[in-house]
Amino acid sequence: MAILNADELDIISHSAEQTMRLGSRLGALLQAGDVVCLSGDMGAGKTVFTAGIGQGWGARNPVTSPTYNLIHQHERARDDLKLYHLDCYRLRDANDAETIGLDDILEGEGVIVFEWPERIASALPDARLWVELRVTDVTRRNLIFSGQGARYKDLIVALREKAYGV
Ligand SMILES: Nc1ncnc2c1ncn2[C@@H]1O[C@H](COP(=O)(O)OP(=O)(O)O)[C@@H](O)[C@H]1O
Numbered sequence: 001m002a003i004l005n006a007d008e009l010d011i012i013s014h015s016a017e018q019t020m021r022l023g024s025r026l027g028a029l030l031q032a033g034d035v036v037c038l039s040g041d042m043g044a045g046k047t048v049f050t051a052g053i054g055q056g057w058g059a060r061n062p063v064t065s066p067t068y069n070l071i072h073q074h075e076r077a078r079d080d081l082k083l084y085h086l087d088c089y090r091l092r093d094a095n096d097a098e099t100i101g102l103d104d105i106l107e108g109e110g111v112i113v114f115e116w117p118e119r120i121a122s123a124l125p126d127a128r129l130w131v132e133l134r135v136t137d138v139t140r141r142n143l144i145f146s147g148q149g150a151r152y153k154d155l156i157v158a159l160r161e162k163a164y165g166v
């Protein structure tokens with residue numbers, strides 16, 4: 001682990017399982033209204049990481065890729081909260097985001113996870129957790145967490161504690 005600055009967390013994952021576990025730790029920390037943006041190339045591990053988020057958050061059903069549906073809605077048993085998982089790969093711009101009802105989702109209480117968030121950059125809230133996933137080897141990924149807004153800086157501190165106990 002390298003701490004670039006207090007607000008950033010830089011982690012190497014050596015396997016899909018490790019990426020999933022990391023996602024799961026984050027998922028357990030997420031609260032109503034949290035926004036998570038996963039940026040990285042095809043195959044970087046965005047969906048694997050989100051599957052972990054779903055697990056840690058308590059989603060009733062396993063998270064699968066929303067590539068064809070653009071958006072998947074997940075529920076959990078413990079409360080009425082929703083987890084929205086969006087794949088923006090095929091959206092051209094922020095206007096397209098509106099056609100899938102993004103404004104309503106952003107106004108709601110759910111947790112939102114975006115894959116390909118840069119496709120709809122201007123439609124994203126300023127306050128968000130940003131995760132950059134980079135392929136550094138066949139089974140190695142570099143995940144860099146940064147947060148805009150107080151909530152996400154706190155979230156990174158909490159995630160660091162959970163991931164490393166420091
Ligand atoms: N360390 C790793 N973390 C995540 N995925 C990995 C890792 N090593 C290998 N993989 C593989 O890379 C692929 C990532 O796919 P996926 O999560 O669908 O990517 P994306 O959603 O970013 O396009 C999976 O086949 C997974 O098994």
Ligand SMILES: [Mg+2]
Binds near residue numbers: 065
């Ligand atoms: Mg994906």
